[in-house]
Amino acid sequence: MTTQAIDPQYRIEQKRRINGAFPGPCSQELAARRAKSVAAGVASGVPVYVADADGAIVTDVDGNSFIDLGSGIAVTSVGASNAAVAAAVREQVGHFTHTCFMVAPYEGYIEVAELLAELTPGDHEKRSVLFNSGAEAVENAVKIARMATGRPAVVAFDHAYHGRTNLTMALTAKAMPYKSSPAGTFGPFAPEVYRAPMSYPFREENENINGKEAAERAILAIEKQIGSESVAALLIEPIQGEGGFIVPADGFLPRLAEWAQEKGIVFIADEVQSGFCRTGDWFAANHEGVVPDLITMAKGIAGGMPLSAVTGRAELMDAVHPGGLGGTYGGNPVACAAAVAAIGIMKDLDLNARAQHIGSVAMTRLHAVAADLGDKSIIGEVRGRGAMLAIELVMPGGKAPNASATKAISEYCLKEGVIILTCGTYGNVVRLLPPLVIGDDVLEDGLNVLEAAIRSQC
Known part of the structure; x- marks a missing residue:
């Protein structure tokens, strides 16, 4: 096996050890x-x-x-306590922990937005807005798409997971434990959410179906059951997370993105779990050369601090009126400092x-x-x-x-x-x-x- 050096100076001995009774x-x-x-x-x-x-x-x-x-x-x-991230957090905490960017803005938020414009797919002009969780990012991406297109419908896919808020529960495919249980349901859920068939190579009834054909199957379902003229956004995880780490067949994502562009539909890549070097590229969409209109991010963005983002085409992002996006803690200065440090570590290592x-x-x-x-x-x-x-x-x-x-x-x-x-x-x-x-x-x-x-x- 070829080894690869990685030595960020750990504080804790990097060995497993179980002592006596478990749990203790x-x-x-x-x-x-x-x-x-x-x-x-x-x-x-x-x-x-x-x-x-x-x-x-x-x-x-x-x-x-x-x-x-x-x-x-x-x-x-x-790492859970990376030295550079910890130092950045300590430095920021020593100055201020919060002002609310909507009240008194600060440079850290802008610096994160600039990094996201650099790292996300595509060389078009971009804008970003910061939140706290992946579900918030997804929910706001849908808001942006609806505002920009004037259309109501959002299409998600079989096996999808997008969060636990009311709208993102509707977008999530799996009922138990996210949406319901034998004792009841969290519903009613947000309307105008529809589901299309996913490319799941291991479980395809037709083992010979390729990615492009699987995309055409989904497109046909959308056209017949919803109508493309009603669809604001197509929302998909380039690699599905909670649904089973499903990697769609090659050609599936590019064909969907192409069709969405043809129909004026906003193509949203949910990279909350797959982003920030996780798949061997900054974002999983890059593996097939797909450039999303909007991309949602969280999880690996800030070394463990709560931060999420939507980055997208400037004309879409700017379609929302001032005051239409935001949140009290969105883009918290401590989380922004952590993100800048974490992204720096990703680049350096x-x-x-x-x-x-x-x-x-x-x-x-x-x-x-x-x-x-x-x-x-x-x-x-x-x-x-x-x-x-x-x-x-x-x-x-x-x-x-x-x-x-x-x-x-x-x-x-x-x-x-x-x-x-x-x-x-x-x-x-x-x-x-x-x-x-x-x-x-x-x-x-x-x-x-x-x-x-x-x-x-x-």
Whole structure:
């Protein structure tokens, strides 16, 4: 294996270690306090409580150290306590923590907007607006598209995830746990939201359908069921996140973008999870040369501080009247300082190249495991780009989703000191989102545990 140096001077030893009982007594005590004070609707994937984190390691209150292959859902790409980000935050806090950009503006907001104009796809004139969360960014992108076009309808796709606010729940495809439960629903949801068929190569009924043909299938559904003249925006994740890290077939995104341009429809790329070097490029849309009209961002943008953005064509962004966009905390000065520092680290360490390296190492290992297991393999497909990777787990010999194995693998890894995430419409996908500053030895150790976990289910 070819190694690639990455040494941002970690504070914490980059090794996993599990001490005694799991979860430990301090985590159990915190769990008891939580049960009395935190709403039951807020769920956590692991039963331990964090005391410290750095690089690719998370330590809990009982002294256990875990390899983090989730990055807080693709957020801590530069590490959970990167020194440059921490220094930028301390510096900004020493001056002011808030004025509200809508009241008394400041340079940090402008600097972030300038960086986004530089980094996002396309060389057209751009404008940006900053918010706090990915859902806010998506919701405001829809507002901008509707204002700019004067049209009401928004088209999202099967398996999509766009957030938990009322509008973004409507845009999200999966009902449980985001929109409803056996006990009831969060609805009614926002109107004029429609859904089109996605390109999901592993689960296509017609295994021979290509990306362009899958796009034509979606276009036909939109034209017949909605009418392009009513559509303000086409909203899509270039690589779907919660839906299962679904990478559409080549040609799917370009054809949709081309059609949207022909019909005067705003093409919105939701890059909340896939942006900022995660896929081996600044944005996943770049892999097929797609230039979105609007792009939504969050997660990896600010090294763990809450910040999100919409960047897009100047004529679209400026179609909204003054006062029509904003929010009290949107583009908070501390979060902006963190973003400038985090983006600087991404450039200095060439984390696009690092993501490509991580993907190459992990893909090679996982494909080898699947081949070695042969007919008894539960690995249906290994997919993804860069350091945004997925393993879709199935029943041996077919494609029936294997959610029970997915849960068991996650639990096995956690007990061995490795945090992984799961996702997918069918609950059968293991997703890997390691910090892009993870060392090769730590990555290999985490993959060793994951491989053992997979083999334990075969």
